[in-house]
Amino acid sequence: MQDFVSNNLGQKFIEPQTADLHLVFRDSSATTPLIFVLSVGTDPAADLYKFAEEMKFAKRLNAISLGQGQGPRAEALMRAAMEKGQWVFFQNCHLSPSWMPSLERLVEQVDPDHVHKDFRLWLTSMPSPQFPVMILQNGSKMTVEPPRGIKANLLRSYMTLNDDFLTSCTGKVDEFKNLLFSLCLFHAVLLERRKFGPLGFNIPYEFTDGDLRICMSQLRMFLMEYTEIAYKVLKYTAGEINYGGRVTDDWDRRCVMNVLDDFYSSKVLDPNYCYDDSQIYHQLPPVSEHQAYLAYIRSLPINDTPEIFGLHENANITFAQNETYRTLNDLLELQPKTASAGENRDVVIEKLAKDALSRVPQPIPLAIVMEKYPVLYEQSMNTVLTQEIIRYNRLLNMIHTSLQELLKAMKGLVVLSQALEEMSKSLFNNTVPVMWSKVAYPSLKPLASWIIDLIQRVEFVQSWVDHGIPTVFWISGFFFPQAFLTGTLQNFARKYVISIDTVSFGFQIMKQSVKDLTQTPTDGCYIRGLFVEGARWDHALHVLGESRPKELFTE
Incomplete structure (x- = not known):
């Protein structure tokens, strides 16, 4: 795709582009609002402050973050700025929807004959239906996208710096340059790990430029105040406080601290130090000036290698697949809603609906199950089974009812509602209809695979009903696996008359195959259907091993 765009x-x-506020400002006027349309993980405030300094407006820029109770103050600031020829910067307009009508009124009242020619109104907002349309139509709009790739992130970081800052750490200029570059690279690595999904972090975190700026200030301060470089202090403030303050998962926090070890250490002071085996990312000589850093950063590859993140080569395949799915979904959304061969499209949808209706199982009779598996104190699995059937039946009823309604609507027997129209689009695009997914279990499968999986799940539950509690449970087949796990703990706790709060799971990977496990264990349960991503299970050595090339996950 990059080749296609380039050609x-x-x-x-x-190539990564940096925002040029001079171009936008040149076309603006006192009556034209300048609007930053934000996306997740972006903050143009630093760029605006720097631009204000360049324009000699740093002391004439009044900024305020909108929120509850900030309306009157913001209005007073704007009226004063219009008279004195100052700039006003209202951040996060989407967080103050109730004040947006007042802002619209203020902008409408700006009289070009009476407002100071130097006045400018700067606004930031996430996409929001409450943002005034009039301001959008009359303003100059800039979209602010987070930089993508280590090259773009490093370039963004260093574009905000200059030679004065690089040489500001008196007595430790060389150390400051090396550690500063290392810190900026660490910031880029953390941001880009998100693109690998759960392989990067269990939870995607929105690290910002503010995290990097405070780390820069602390790095400079600690280098100037201490004779020896306080690596422990630097690691703690960066990893546990500035970046770690956003991290809520213990394993992610451990990951951040381990990644930081490679960037905040004495070894990065070596001018020949390389951050990866391919030697693409390396330190620059201490005599390097700001322009030398920019030239080196611009020479970096656009696409990152997984090794700089400490990840397996397969991680790039996962990322590429996710990007492909996202692009294809966007393309599907851009397709015309009415096809030229509309009749053929309806025939296809009708065929798909009838096929799904014939394949999806009927709901399982709940009354018979409850009679056969009554609620028992000593067997919590009966309750788990009943709850699973209730959940699956709700989904199966929804599928059958909606498909029947869609077929009636296509024959003109009932009105084609908006929900049925969306459902027909989903069937045509081979995606799970929203009305089904709302009452279904989490799944990323396309519709055809989703239906096959649903049939297998219902067969698993039906086999449980027909033949009794299975020897080996298919954990992937549960609608709500948490209930099954709780039921297993409850059985153990009631058997030994202890509090369930004191019971936890122990795990053992069995050497026998599923077919060889013919008897249930005395305590606990056997399960199958677990998958591991980013590693594989070595059956010969009975340990975790590195993934094989192009093998993204294993069972």
Whole structure:
């Protein structure tokens, strides 16, 4: 895709671009609001403050973060700025929807004959239906996208610096340059680990430029105040407080601290130090000036290698797949809603609906199950089974009812509602209809695979009903696996008359195959259907091993 864009639009469209506020400002006026349309993980405040300094407006820029109770103060600031020729910067307009009508009124009242020619109104907002349309139509709009890739992130970080800052740490200029570059690279690595999904972090975190700026200030301060470089202090403030303050998962916190070990240490002071085996990312000589750093950063590859993140080569395949799915979904959304061969499309949808209706199982009779598996104190699995059937039946009823309604609507027997229209689009695009997924279990499968999986799940539950509690449970087949796990703990706690709060799971990987496990264990349960991503189970050595090339996950 990069080759396609480069060949048809030009190389600059795949290279990281930095925002040039001079161009936007040049076309603006006192009556034209300047609007930053934000996306997740972006904050243009630093760019605006730097631009204000360049324009000699740093002391004439009044900023306020909108929120509850900030309306009157913001209005007073704007009226004063219009008279004195100052700049006003209202951040996060989407967080103050109730004040947006007042802002719209203020903008409408700006009289070009009476407002100071130097006045400018700067606004930031996430996409929001409450944002005034009039301001959008009359303003200059800039979209602010987070930089993608280590090259783009490093370039963004160093574009905000200059030679004065690089040489500001008197007595430790060389150490400051090396550690500063290492810190900026660490910031880029943390941001880009998110693109690998759960392989990068269990939870995606929104690290910002503010985290990097405070770390820069602390790095400079600690280098100037201490004779020896306080690596422990630097690691703690960066890893546990500035970045770690956003991290809520214990394993992610451990990951951040381990990644930081490679960037905040004495070894990075070596001018020949390389951060990866391919030696793409390396330190620069201490005599390097700001322009030398920018030139080196611009020479970096656009696409990152997984090794700089400490990940397996397979991680890039996972990322590429996710990007492909996202792009294809966007393309599907851009497709015309009415096809030229509309009749053929309806025939396809009708065929798909009838096929799904014939394949999806009927609901399981709950009354018979409850009679056969009554609620028992000593057997919590009966309750688990009943709850599973209730959940699956709700989904099966929804599927059958909606498909029947869609077929009636296509024959003109009932009105084609908006929900049924969306459902027909999903069937045509081979995606699970929203009305089904709302009452279903989490799944990323396309519709055809989703139906096959649903049939297998219902067969698992039906086999349980027909043949009794299975020897080996298919944990992937549960609608709500948490209930099954709780039921297993409850059985153990009631058997030995102890509090369930004191019971936890122990795990053992069995050497026997599923077919060889013919008897249930005395305590606990056997399960199958677990998958591991980013590693594999070595059956010969009975340990975790590195993934094989192009093998993304194993059972």
